[in-house]
Amino acid sequence: MTGRLRALLRLFAVQGTWNYERMLGVGMGYAAEPLLEDLKAVDPVRHGEAVVRSAEFFNCNPNLAGLALGATTRAEYEALPGAQIVRLRTALCSPLGAMGDELFWAGLVPALVGAALVGVVLGAGWWAIAGFLLIYNGIRLWTSYWSLRTGMESGMRVGAAIGTSWLPRAIERVGPAAAFAIGAAVPVVAAWYLKPFGFSAGVGAAGVLMAGIALTRWFAPFLTTVRFALAAMIFLLILRRVGV
Amino acid sequence: MSELPVQAVLLLLLWGTVVGLDLVSVPQAMISRPLVAGTVAGWLVGDVEAGLRIGVVFELFALDVLPVGAVRYPDYGPATVGAVALGAGFPWELSLGLSSALGLVMALLGGWSLQIVRRWNARAIQRRAAALAAGESSAIRRLQYGALLRDAVRGLILTLGGIVAASVIKDNVRLDRQTAVALTLVAIGSALAAAVNGAVRSSGRKARLKWLLAGAGAGILLAVLA
Numbered sequence: 198m199t200g201r202l203r204a205l206l207r208l209f210a211v212q213g214t215w216n217y218e219r220m221l222g223v224g225m226g227y228a229a230e231p232l233l234e235d236l237k238a239v240d241p242v243r244h245g246e247a248v249v250r251s252a253e254f255f256n257c258n259p260n261l262a263g264l265a266l267g268a269t270t271r272a273e274y275e276a277l278p279g280a281q282i283v284r285l286r287t288a289l290c291s292p293l294g295a296m297g298d299e300l301f302w303a304g305l306v307p308a309l310v311g312a313a314l315v316g317v318v319l320g321a322g323w324w325a326i327a328g329f330l331l332i333y334n335g336i337r338l339w340t341s342y343w344s345l346r347t348g349m350e351s352g353m354r355v356g357a358a359i360g361t362s363w364l365p366r367a368i369e370r371v372g373p374a375a376a377f378a379i380g381a382a383v384p385v386v387a388a389w390y391l392k393p394f395g396f397s398a399g400v401g402a403a404g405v406l407m408a409g410i411a412l413t414r415w416f417a418p419f420l421t422t423v424r425f426a427l428a429a430m431i432f433l434l435i436l437r438r439v440g441v
Numbered sequence: 442m443s444e445l446p447v448q449a450v451l452l453l454l455l456w457g458t459v460v461g462l463d464l465v466s467v468p469q470a471m472i473s474r475p476l477v478a479g480t481v482a483g484w485l486v487g488d489v490e491a492g493l494r495i496g497v498v499f500e501l502f503a504l505d506v507l508p509v510g511a512v513r514y515p516d517y518g519p520a521t522v523g524a525v526a527l528g529a530g531f532p533w534e535l536s537l538g539l540s541s542a543l544g545l546v547m548a549l550l551g552g553w554s555l556q557i558v559r560r561w562n563a564r565a566i567q568r569r570a571a572a573l574a575a576g577e578s579s580a581i582r583r584l585q586y587g588a589l590l591r592d593a594v595r596g597l598i599l600t601l602g603g604i605v606a607a608s609v610i611k612d613n614v615r616l617d618r619q620t621a622v623a624l625t626l627v628a629i630g631s632a633l634a635a636a637v638n639g640a641v642r643s644s645g646r647k648a649r650l651k652w653l654l655a656g657a658g659a660g661i662l663l664a665v666l667a
Contacts, residue, residue: 210467214588216562217511223566223573227585230578245576252573252581256510259469298509303643306471310500313476315660317493319667326477333471373652379504379640380656381663383633386497388664390629393534398626405630410637422505422638423515423545426631430542433627437620 201345203231204266208341211259219254225266226252232270240276247273250282256290258297263341265289267348268355275352285353292356296364301337304371309333311378318389405429444611445486445526445604452485453522454600460518461596465555466589473518475499482525492525494533495540499524501632502545505639516551519596520544523603527610535616538624541632543610547603554595562588 207228214223229251237244250269257265265286272282309329316325351358391399409425420428445453456478463473471477476496483492499521506514524544528536565587566573572580616624644650 209469210585210589212469213466213585213592214562214566215465216559216566216588218563219566220511223562223581223584223588226573226578226581230581248576248578248581249574258509294510298507302507302509307504307640307643310474310476310504311656314497314500315663317476317497319663322489322493323480326480329474330471330477337470372649376640376644376649376652377656377659379636379643380653380658381660382656383501383636383640384657384660384664385667386501386636387629387633388667389497390494391626394622394626398622401623402626402630402633405627406633406637409631409634413634413638422631422635423502423549425634426502426628427542427545429627429631430538430624433623434620437617437623 200231200234201349204228205263205342205345207231208259208263208266208345211262219252220256221259221262222255223252225255225262228262228266229270232266233273236273243273243276246279250279250286253283253286255286257293258301260301260337260340261293261297261344263344263346264293264348264355264359267345267350268352269348271349271352277353281353285355289355292359296359296368299368300340300364300371304368304375305333305336306375308371308375308378311375311380311382314382315378315385318385444530445608449486450526450604453482453526453604454597456482456485457519457522457600457603458593458596460522461516461551461599462589462593464516464518466592473516475503475517475521478518479521479525482522483529486525486529488525488529491529491531491533491536491540494537495524495528495544496521498537498541498628498632499544499548501636502548505635505642507639507643513556514552515545515548516555516599517544517548518551519599519603520547520551522600523547523607526604527607534625535618535621536625538621538626538628539610539614539616541628542624543603543606547599547606550602551599554599558588558591558595561591 211221211224211228215221233244233247236247269282269286272285309332313325313329347358348355391402409422413420413422413425460473460478463470479492479496479499480489483489499517503517508514521544524540527543528540565584569580569584640653644653
């Protein structure tokens, strides 16, 4: 197995040692290890310094971490000054975090989850779930591979490589798809649950829905929807106990 | 464990551990999404319908979570597995409310347990600070494997807690039909509120909001026709 393939596989555990001090840092160091192996034979001192840098503070979306990993690894092999590599690594945190979160957490995941929910309700069952997993993981695997390869090829010019890549366009397109899919999923799922209960029960659930939206907005951030749900359930049980 | 066979309990524990790991540590393949976690858990205990219904409710709650940066959020994966252990074998109209209540409590505990694991990870790093400063790759590997183990144990304990709580509730809690249905409706209404909140927040006030409304229109049409 090549160093690059091992690094790619290790990137799937890049958040393994997530903590509030170094965040993804140690996970990045773990993923960098196979890539830095060749440096050991060429320049052991530089290798030691590179290992130290690889595990320092870092944070970004895990699916785009390969861009930073590849770029900094190439910079290490090009024997660029350590301070410059640290600056590159630091500079990549915010954009890779923002773009990755927009693409995956606010885009791809809700888009596919929304589609899967509609599929489940319409009777696709396991196929909808399998489709969600296959499409998501296919895209994610390819993105991770592309990220590492692009980072390795571009090195210090990784910012320009990202700017001219497919990433910004994909982010623009996936957001509306996510909004549409979730928008479609909510009424479909609501009908799926509420049809067996009849009209009055539906009105009751709609009341809870409206109260949930209003109260969690008024009393945010303390009152989350989970806390609201638990409070509403306790309130209901008290009402039932006193015979209302 | 009452009612669930030992083999099913062991499979649920294994599945809950894998699902707990998937949320953050490895491989983030989205098997920790409640829709997946719940349906597979339902299949493992021989009640796919219960798993699916419970999974979808928690999926709606999970849509309110945007796991960006260092944000803190509930862990719905093992919680969904525990909820399925409670709801399996009963009509979902009667069991969904109580299962959801258990799952929500477990999800909050799961979110809290993530913070504990993260603090332990930081402490482990501090203990190996000298080795990290010396550039020892073996120290990085040990930290990584140790952290993965901690997260796996976290998932296992959460799932075990959920299954034990499910067993205790099954043995001790009796609800009349009206209360059980009312709890189910509260769970559904709250879950829908979470999904709407998440969708509106992600959409903001720009073009995405138009797409959200268009989707809602399409969804209402589908709901009427289906």
